[in-house]
Amino acid sequence: xxxxxxxxxxxYLDGELNNQAKKRVEAAIQDSPTLQRKIAKLKxxxxxxxxxxxxxxxxxxxxxxxxxxxxxxAHTTSSRKRNNTQKVAKNAAKKVVQGPWRNMGYWAIAxxxxxxxxxxxxxxxxxxxxxxxxxxxxxxxxxxxxxxxNSETRLEILWSSENAQGHFCRRYALHTVNGSxxxxxxxxQDNWKIEDLHEVQTDYQLASDVFTxxxxxxxxxxxxxxxxxxxx
Amino acid sequence: xxxxxxxxxxxxxxxxxxxxxxxxxLTGQLHSAEDLLQATVERALDxxxxxxxxxxxxxxxxxLCRNLWIDTMRKExxxxxxxxxxxxxGLNESTTDTCVTGxxxxxxLTLARVQHHMAKLSEGLxxxxxxxxxxxxxxxxxxxxxxxxxxxxxxxxxxxxQQLSESL
Numbered sequence: 001x002x003x004x005x006x007x008x009x010x011x012y013l014d015g016e017l018n019n020q021a022k023k024r025v026e027a028a029i030q031d032s033p034t035l036q037r038k039i040a041k042l043k044x045x046x047x048x049x050x051x052x053x054x055x056x057x058x059x060x061x062x063x064x065x066x067x068x069x070x071x072x073x074a075h076t077t078s079s080r081k082r083n084n085t086q087k088v089a090k091n092a093a094k095k096v097v098q099g100p101w102r103n104m105g106y107w108a109i110a111x112x113x114x115x116x117x118x119x120x121x122x123x124x125x126x127x128x129x130x131x132x133x134x135x136x137x138x139x140x141x142x143x144x145x146x147x148x149x150n151s152e153t154r155l156e157i158l159w160s161s162e163n164a165q166g167h168f169c170r171r172y173a174l175h176t177v178n179g180s181x182x183x184x185x186x187x188x189q190d191n192w193k194i195e196d197l198h199e200v201q202t203d204y205q206l207a208s209d210v211f212t213x214x215x216x217x218x219x220x221x222x223x224x225x226x227x228x229x230x231x232x
Numbered sequence: 233x234x235x236x237x238x239x240x241x242x243x244x245x246x247x248x249x250x251x252x253x254x255x256x257x258l259t260g261q262l263h264s265a266e267d268l269l270q271a272t273v274e275r276a277l278d279x280x281x282x283x284x285x286x287x288x289x290x291x292x293x294x295x296l297c298r299n300l301w302i303d304t305m306r307k308e309x310x311x312x313x314x315x316x317x318x319x320x321x322g323l324n325e326s327t328t329d330t331c332v333t334g335x336x337x338x339x340x341l342t343l344a345r346v347q348h349h350m351a352k353l354s355e356g357l358x359x360x361x362x363x364x365x366x367x368x369x370x371x372x373x374x375x376x377x378x379x380x381x382x383x384x385x386x387x388x389x390x391x392x393x394q395q396l397s398e399s400l
Contacts, residue, residue, distance in 0.1 A: 010390035014364055016371050038397075045396035046365040052350045053253045053366050055343060056262060061248045065273060069244050072277045074237035144275075144296040146282040154284070156292065158379050159299055171379060175288055180376055219303045 004028045004035060013042055135192050138170050138185050139230050143223055152176055160223040161216045168226045171197075187230070240283040244276060247290060250367065254294055257362035258301045260351045268304070272297040294377045298359075349399045353392055360388035361396075 004025055011017050012025045029035045133149045137157065141147060146156045158171040169186040182197040218226070251272065255265035275296055283289065350358060356378075363374040364385070371389075375382045 006394055007386055007390040010393050011371075011386055013393075014371070014389065016386070041397035041400060042393045044400055045393040046361075048346050048349065048396050048400075049361050049365050049392075051343065051346050053256060053362060055347075056252050056256050056265065057249060059262075061252065062266075065248070065270060066245060069241050069273060069277065072237075072241060072280070074234060074280075143299050144279065144292065146284070146288075146292060154288075156288075156295075158295060159302075173376075173379075182379065217299075217302050220299070221303075 002028055006038075009035070009038060010042060013039070013046070134172075134174075135185075138172065138187075138192055140227065142227070143220065149174075158182070160218045160226065162218060168230070236283065236285070237280065239285050240280045243283070243285070243289055244273065244293075247293060248273075250290070251293060251297065253362065253366065254297060254359070255301075257359040258298060258355055260353075260355070260358060268297065268301055271300050271304075275300060291373070291377045295379070298378075301355075349396055352399075353395060357388050357392035357395070360385050361392035364389045365393075 002024055008017065008021065008025055012022060017025060029039060130149055130153065133147075134155055137145075137147050137149070137155045141155070141157045143157050143159050146154055149155050154175040156173045156175060158173055161169050161171070163169050163186055165188075167186040167188055169184055171182065171184050173180050173182050183194055184197055185192040185194045187193075248269070252265060252269045255268040255272065256262060259265045259268055272293070276293055279296075282292070353361070359378065360374060363369045363377065364371065369377075371382045371385045374385045378385065
């Protein structure tokens, strides 16, 4: 009798096995009362999960939460963003005119631009326009932000972390009509080192070290601090 | 712009029950799930302009929710006990209520037992089990939502079922 693993049995319940594996599991279940009992227990476990989650449906969603959504204004975010942008711009301008460069405002701006170009040059020169947009997104977007890179590709920042070497790393997904792929980029000496993680997969693979456990993920505030440092 | 905003509002309203269940899968407790739901909605509203009317909406929202939960976990470890949860559900009072029928009492005890065993699952196992066994999503979809390989989902769902079935 073929050996059927617990994972295979569970995947069989979810309809996640290919035809060949499915037939093998079905034949084994038919011949084995032990496997039949196991399957029944797994189904009971699912039933437990359903009971657990259905409890939340017994309470109505609060009207105040629904009203928060219904009364939300389309311009709320944009105006807040605009205000924030204006504030940042104003502060930046203040720094220039109030600092030692106040009599040389234009020169200061020009110098800043040159400096920015010098810093960003190695990053922006490392690829095509799409890669440049990705790198710009990596340096500016907060977690869960989504940005259209072009008509076909969308960038989503999933989370940020700090690796063992203390480098700022960002997990991101690229979405296209054909599916999604995930990548990790770590900022090493002002350059984003990009690693492809997993494409939309057709075969199963075991849990690997690509998964970043929650404790290594930066909080929104920690991430913000990194982004501010990057864009200072 | 207005039409897209309305679509976003409707999509968010529609997804609320599922989103609350997802919050429950992360927190393991109802009242903290409500708090997480509230925070997720606020953050989603704040970022509504990133809304794209396609299949990625739920996945985006779930990830946003999970990141918020990670933030919360990092800041303060939840200290609510199962007793608190039962209290919030009115279980402790109702089990002593003389008007409760035997059948209701049995149902409440079952729910309490289920809550106990579900709370013992780690967040990763509980979430994977919820998305697969309750929402009926494919391993691939769940892998995308949880940012892990498909094989990890396969193993988490199996372990979650295993742990629960051992408690039966």
